Amino acid sequence: MPRILAIDYGFKRTGIAVTDELQIIASxxxxxxxxTAISFLTDYFAKENVSKVLIGEPKQMNGQPSESAPIIEKFVxxxxxxxxxxxxxxxDERFSSKMAFQTMIDSGLKKKQRQNKALLDEIAATIMLQDYLTRKMI
Known part of the structure; x- marks a missing residue:
């Protein structure tokens, strides 16, 4: 079975997560x-079978697009x-970064490690993907 890939695209960094081949677990x-996102994905798609890509859609609490929406729309x-x-x-990627930060705290990462923005983006993409998988199974 092909994988599903999730992209948490940002102005500077992009977090990427992927399912296992059975589409059960997000990592x-x-x-x-x-x-470098397009070139990275070109290489990745050449090596791995991916059936779908999830791209985060940033929204404000009232459902309106956030200020980063135009950057992400261009990427899409x-x-x-x-x-x-x-x-x-x-x-919807609302709260994914906050949940990622809380995950870092809950997993016992030291303050210095929690300041790693790259890890935060990767965890946010993983949370977004796992949430999608959970909703798909219900």
């Missing part, structure tokens, strides 16, 4: 500089141009 894959356009046959699903 952090990596965090990359955002400007670039992504669909680069990979026209790949299924893309937008998912």
């Amino acid at each position: 952090g894959l990596t965090t990359i500089p955002s400007e 356009t670039d992504f669909t141009n680069a990979f026209p046959t790949m299924k893309v699903e937008r998912v």
Whole structure:
């Protein structure tokens, strides 16, 4: 079975998570500089069978797009141009960074380790993907 990949795209960094081949468990894959996202994904898709990509959709509490929405919309356009046959699903990413930070605290990471923004982005993508998998199973 092909994998599902989740992208937490940001202005500087992009967190990426992926499922196992049975689409049961989400795991952090990596965090990359955002400007390298398309080339990284080109290489990854050449090596791995991916059926769907989830891309975070940033929203404010009232449901309106957040200030980072235009940056992410441009990435979505670039992504669909680069990979026209790949299924893309937008998912609400509200609270994913806060939940990722809380996960870092709960797992016992020291304050210095919690300041690692790259790890935070990777965990946020993983939370987004695991939430999607959980909703899909219900």
